Amino acid sequence: MSVTIKDIAKLAGVSHTTVSRALNDSPLINPETKERIKAIAGSMNYTPNYSARSLVLDRSYNLGLFFTTLHTGTSAGFLYEAIKGVNDVIKDDYNLIVRGIDDYKSFHKVNRKNFDGIIVMSQSESDQSFIEYASDKEIPLVVLNRPVESVQVMNFVPDDQSGAYRLTEYLVQQGHRNIAIIEGKQGFKSTQARRDGYREALHKHGISVPEAYYVSGNYDLESGHTAMSKLLELPDRPTAVFCCNDDMALGAVKAVTERGLSVPEDISVAGFDDHLFSAFMSPALTTVRRPIEELSRAGAETLLKFIETKHSEKSVVLFHTELVIRDSVKSI
Amino acid sequence: MSVTIKDIAKLAGVSHTTVSRALNDSPLINPETKERIKAIAGSMNYTPNYSARSLVLDRSYNLGLFFTTLHTGTSAGFLYEAIKGVNDVIKDDYNLIVRGIDDYKSFHKVNRKNFDGIIVMSQSESDQSFIEYASDKEIPLVVLNRPVESVQVMNFVPDDQSGAYRLTEYLVQQGHRNIAIIEGKQGFKSTQARRDGYREALHKHGISVPEAYYVSGNYDLESGHTAMSKLLELPDRPTAVFCCNDDMALGAVKAVTERGLSVPEDISVAGFDDHLFSAFMSPALTTVRRPIEELSRAGAETLLKFIETKHSEKSVVLFHTELVIRDSVKSI
DNA sequence: CATAGAAATGCACACGTTAACAATGCTCTT
DNA sequence: AAGAGCATTGTTAACGTGTGCATTTCTATG
Numbered sequence: 234m235s236v237t238i239k240d241i242a243k244l245a246g247v248s249h250t251t252v253s254r255a256l257n258d259s260p261l262i263n264p265e266t267k268e269r270i271k272a273i274a275g276s277m278n279y280t281p282n283y284s285a286r287s288l289v290l291d292r293s294y295n296l297g298l299f300f301t302t303l304h305t306g307t308s309a310g311f312l313y314e315a316i317k318g319v320n321d322v323i324k325d326d327y328n329l330i331v332r333g334i335d336d337y338k339s340f341h342k343v344n345r346k347n348f349d350g351i352i353v354m355s356q357s358e359s360d361q362s363f364i365e366y367a368s369d370k371e372i373p374l375v376v377l378n379r380p381v382e383s384v385q386v387m388n389f390v391p392d393d394q395s396g397a398y399r400l401t402e403y404l405v406q407q408g409h410r411n412i413a414i415i416e417g418k419q420g421f422k423s424t425q426a427r428r429d430g431y432r433e434a435l436h437k438h439g440i441s442v443p444e445a446y447y448v449s450g451n452y453d454l455e456s457g458h459t460a461m462s463k464l465l466e467l468p469d470r471p472t473a474v475f476c477c478n479d480d481m482a483l484g485a486v487k488a489v490t491e492r493g494l495s496v497p498e499d500i501s502v503a504g505f506d507d508h509l510f511s512a513f514m515s516p517a518l519t520t521v522r523r524p525i526e527e528l529s530r531a532g533a534e535t536l537l538k539f540i541e542t543k544h545s546e547k548s549v550v551l552f553h554t555e556l557v558i559r560d561s562v563k564s565i
Numbered sequence: 566m567s568v569t570i571k572d573i574a575k576l577a578g579v580s581h582t583t584v585s586r587a588l589n590d591s592p593l594i595n596p597e598t599k600e601r602i603k604a605i606a607g608s609m610n611y612t613p614n615y616s617a618r619s620l621v622l623d624r625s626y627n628l629g630l631f632f633t634t635l636h637t638g639t640s641a642g643f644l645y646e647a648i649k650g651v652n653d654v655i656k657d658d659y660n661l662i663v664r665g666i667d668d669y670k671s672f673h674k675v676n677r678k679n680f681d682g683i684i685v686m687s688q689s690e691s692d693q694s695f696i697e698y699a700s701d702k703e704i705p706l707v708v709l710n711r712p713v714e715s716v717q718v719m720n721f722v723p724d725d726q727s728g729a730y731r732l733t734e735y736l737v738q739q740g741h742r743n744i745a746i747i748e749g750k751q752g753f754k755s756t757q758a759r760r761d762g763y764r765e766a767l768h769k770h771g772i773s774v775p776e777a778y779y780v781s782g783n784y785d786l787e788s789g790h791t792a793m794s795k796l797l798e799l800p801d802r803p804t805a806v807f808c809c810n811d812d813m814a815l816g817a818v819k820a821v822t823e824r825g826l827s828v829p830e831d832i833s834v835a836g837f838d839d840h841l842f843s844a845f846m847s848p849a850l851t852t853v854r855r856p857i858e859e860l861s862r863a864g865a866e867t868l869l870k871f872i873e874t875k876h877s878e879k880s881v882v883l884f885h886t887e888l889v890i891r892d893s894v895k896s897i
Numbered sequence: 898c899a900t901a902g903a904a905a906t907g908c909a910c911a912c913g914t915t916a917a918c919a920a921t922g923c924t925c926t927t
Numbered sequence: 928a929a930g931a932g933c934a935t936t937g938t939t940a941a942c943g944t945g946t947g948c949a950t951t952t953c954t955a956t957g
Contacts, residue, residue: 235676235677235678237912237913237914238913238914239913239914247936247937248936248937248938249913249914249937250914250915250916250936250937250938250939251935251936251937253913253914253915253916254915254916254936257915261934261935261936262935262936263934263935263936266935266936280673280674280676280678281913281914282620282678282912282913282914283625283674283678283679284616284617284619284620284625284678284912284913284914285616285620285912285913285914285915285942286913286914286915287616287619287914287942288614288616288617288620288912288913288914288915288941288942288943288944289913289914289915289916289941289942290914290915290942291942293615293616295660303648303649303652304649309641309642309644309645309646309841310641312641312644312645312648313641313644313645314641316635316644316663317635317636320635320663320664320665320668324668324670325668325669325670325671325673325674328627328660328662328664328674328679329662329663329664330660330661330662330663331648331652331661331662331663332652332660332661333652336652336656336657337657338656338657339657341612341657342612342615342657342660344567344612345567346567346612346614346615346616347615347660454841454842454844454845457845458845480841480842483842483845483846484845486845486847487845487846487847487849490847509641509786509812510786510812510815510842512786513786513789513790513815513816513818513819514815514819514846515818515819515822515847517819569942569943569944570943570944571943571944579906579907580906580907580908581907581943581944582906582907582908582944582945582946583905583906583907585943585944585945585946586906586945586946589945593904593905593906594905594906595904595905595906598905598906613943613944614942614943614944616942616943616944617912617942617943617944617945618943618944618945619912619944620911620912620913620914620942620943620944621911621912621943621944621945621946622912622944622945623912
């Protein structure tokens with residue numbers, strides 16, 4: 234049995250209410266008794282029962298960080314940066330609960346009593362039902378990474394389309410005209426945004442793309458490898474390939490070297506995300522940096538502020554993506 | 566205001582006790598009323614208040630997954646596999662709380678009321694105080710990844726030393742005699758185990774290692790790069806380098822190619838961990854697979870079983886590591 | 898038909914905390 | 928000196944759930 238405020242009260246010769254107030258720094262309590270009680274609590278090694286507190290205060294001190302899935306499509310680096318960003322912000326005040334939405338059989342346990350707030354790192358529209366569910370239950374909610382229309386939420390997203398646009402334009406500026414794309418996982422919003430940026434840039438420069446230059450992938454290493462293999466077998470091989478994330482770019486480079494060709498001499502490769510390892514690949518990967526950690530931090534901060542003040546701007550905020558030029562693209 | 570069992574009771578014309586029993590499938594309740602109550606609960610969209618339940622049952626339904634740190638030394642892939650492994654096991658029954666131990670200012674909130682069980686993914690002895698704290702508070706505890714002596718706990722660790730031994734022996738079998746090592750983060754147990762395996766193998770084959778062949782690193786990409794740079798400047802450059810993890814191996818390869826040399830023609834490189842990307846590097850990395858996901862899954866399963874049965878074997882269980890031969894080591 | 902016992906349900910309290918309201922003692926003002 | 932007002936503490940109820948014990952109703956047995 235652990236110590237409770239009543240135990241402390243008995244020892245201090247006061248009521249348990251006084252103890253509660255003293256430990257919560259209520260101004261109602263005489264500073265001297267306050268100190269005395271705190272000392273006793275310390276010496277008894279008291280720790281509050283959060284279940285009891287939660288019950289009466291109607292707060293769980295739990296924060297949810299939910300990903301679309303923890304299986305295919307979520308890269309390790311993405312998960313890592315997101316968790317780091319959020320954990321940096323919440324300090325000792327909250328528990329961070331990490332989970333894949335597709336791991337839930339039912340959303341039963343997801344409710345206001347169980348979560349003071351929820352951060353959804355949304356990668357696909359398949360999350361829509363979850364987001365609507367949470368929004369419906371009036372759980373404070375921030376959606377990151379994917380713009381969500383139907384529901385009014387706080388929504389932070391990286392500007393993928395613009396990043397893809399600038400990257401593609403850079404390829405064009407380097408003299409490339411035959412530029413292929415290895416696409417991300419079907420159904421992911423980011424897949425679409427990056428494809429759109431790519432098309433927009435090519436269209437603006439009057440470059441048309443043969444159907445065969447669109448190759449599908451699913452964001453993992455293996456899919457980049459097989460996609461690039463297909464491209465290399467084409468009669469009119471592209472001179473540059475835009476891979477929709479860095480993982481696939483790594484797989485793609487692998488496919489190139491396996492054939493005795495080299496990047497960027499024989500074919501240029503660019504990625505997206507700027508993973509930790511991208512600067513250390515050979516050749517170092519030209520890519521687009523996505524500020525996931527900043528995004529997560531901002532999301533967590535906004536959520537906490539909302540929980541405290543019940544006040545927020547429910548709108549989409551774009552986070553700037555940044556072209557990172559390294560060595561995997563040759564000027565021709 | 567959300568619905569409570571009292572609301573259901575009123576509607577069903579029974580006492581809230583009956584409702585509680587019905588929803589918990591108590592055999593005391595008439596099957597018919599049980600069904601009727603469940604139906605009403607369903608239609609009212611009832612979800613139990615876990616704070617209240619926790620208070621009376623003295624269980625939090627929270628599981629902690631704690632890492633030594635979420636900053637340097639913990640690679641993204643490691644975090645990813647661990648979270649995936651644990652989440653696969655716990656299903657809808659528990660909340661998984663993820664956190665870096667060094668993020669805690671005080672362990673105040675870590676107690677039996679708040680956590681039904683804890684999994685420590687321990688990388689360094691700096692966790693010792695945390696482990697002792699949790700063990701002291703009699704929180705069901707599993708320690709993964711690092712053997713812990715002083716305290717009796719359930720302890721699952723990969724056999725790093727044997728892995729490093731086999732890898733090093735393989736290098737010797739390929740004809741290498743000048744084998745350097747890029748070490749992991751100081752103070753991490755894995756650093757020591759891998760170094761020991763390396764030394765043991767070389768010693769067994771009567772190979773002595775010059776002092777300059779021990780280069781320090783800290784498990785991140787950059788440190789592998791700088792460490793390899795140092796090795797390449799040596800007058801008697803090694804013919805093979807054992808990097809204590811794959812991240813550093815990637816950095817090391819980078820340093821080699823930057824100098825116009827190549828792996829494995831000019832120098833062989835081996836890693837440790839078998840990260841997702843390691844098979845896709847150029848050249849594909851020879852390394853040692855560490856079954857982190859299995860380890861995590863086993864840890865979670867054991868923990869859950871212990872929570873339910875209060876029965877366990879408190880001993881160290883070794884998980885087999887596996888030599889993965891790819892293309893980054895040349896036979897000379 | 899009476900009664901023992903089982904089946905089904907309800908009453909009342911407990912878990913540990915917070916908070917509205919009441920009560921006490923003190924100081925200061927007129 | 929009496930009463931207003933403040934500072935400090937206590938009394939009591941509430942949050943939603945589970946459970947030991949009492950109670951009621953029904954069934955079966957002699």
